[in-house]
Amino acid sequence: MLAGCRKDQKEKMMKKKAPVVKNQEFEATVIDLTYDGNGVVKFDDFPIFVTNAVPGEKIIVGVTKVTTNYGFGRVVKRLVESADRNADIDAKVLQSGVAPLAHLTYEAQLKHKQKQVADVFNKQHVAVNVAPTVGMDDPWGYRNKAQIPVREINGELTTGFYRRGSHRLQPMEDFYIQDPEIDKAIVVIRDILRKYHVAAYDEQNHKGVVRTIMVRRGHYSHEMMIVLVTRAKRLPTSEFIINDIREALPEVVSIIQNVNQEKTNVIMGDQNKVLWGEKAIKDTLLGKTFAIGPNSFYQVNPAMTEVLYQTAADKADLKPTDVVIDAYSGIGTISLTIADRVESVLGVEIVPEAVDDAKRNADLNGIKNAKFALGKAEEKMSQWAAEGLKPDVIFLDPPRKGLTQELVDAAVEMGPQKVVYISCNPATLARDAALFVEQGYEVTGDVQPIDQFPQTTHVESVTVLERKA
């Protein structure tokens, strides 16, 4: 009796058992798409995330993994195909993880991104209208930067991309979303490294020489930077490698060795050696020139960055008397493209090289009313608030993790009429917007998603928060 009771209790305390098992197959209709591009089906109420499945499609699901609260699956057979499916896509692209939304038509991708922004604001109970996503006419070959892992496969130095959700390199020459000139350069450099028998990095044993090839190409300038990220301090036969690269790739103006001796997934190390040429490349955005060093953040889709900055500046409704803060200023791109329209801009950025680049970029463009501070945006802004600084507009362009409470408090204390929030992560955007709303701000106008990253799951958007009268 007693034992039975205990058993009941124990069963109650045990977590509910999943209603499916691995390798089980069943028919289902895809009802939703997750932020990371997986289709959602349900077995009873139990959600299963299925790769390469589009909402509306009827499929036979094969369960590949089960956890307590959800499972993963694959499409065993597609019974009914959605009109939102991009039927032309090469299976290799989908496997690679380069373009996790490429199984959707571009139209459907843009709608998916709009919906995602609307959903996260709903979750935070912040009422907004989200405008349709502004997309690209040609949503391929847009990336101005590539970081390509180098590994040995079948005894040969190979470049490619990690398979979706893994660290297994899949050899690749066409990366679809990168500037095709960058794709060509990577093959050329791979062949040069092969010619001189340079050892590829061996992740498991932390041996070998070249870990990553980074290439950046100015969209307008066509200046190219090559960075060879090495585990070893020494790059054998470097003079030959440099000569061959210069001969084969006339656009190259800078060849850099970056040393990363750590056992880490972080791509770049701290030490840069200029092997040949300049220490930065130049490119233009909205008519201003920017020098971009190897470690500095620079937007990866220049054509859409111009749309993004233009949208942000228009929504800010800038006036010649405005004092502006540009928080998370990187190499100063936002500050310097709006400087002509305002009284003054004050940027703040945490990466020292980026701040140096920003100052150099101000000089390069003869801009005198933009200043850049080095430090944590939250700390600098608290300090400025305490000093009584009263900006009219604050631009915020944080990394994916968004803002801190300290930053929001400092911004509110300074009391700007407008906060223009440029976000690369809707979840943290909506969370942070709610913090501003709590403190007397409201979202005005539409939230505007702008597709900086076609074929991928990244969502960029501009939101304006205004101080209530």
Ligand code: SAH
């Ligand atoms: N506005 C720039 C950069 C945006 S990316 C542009 O459009 O190009 C975000 C930037 O925030 C990066 O340059 C990163 O180095 C910087 N950053 C990250 N955390 C920070 C912090 N706590 N304080 C200031 N800057 C930070």
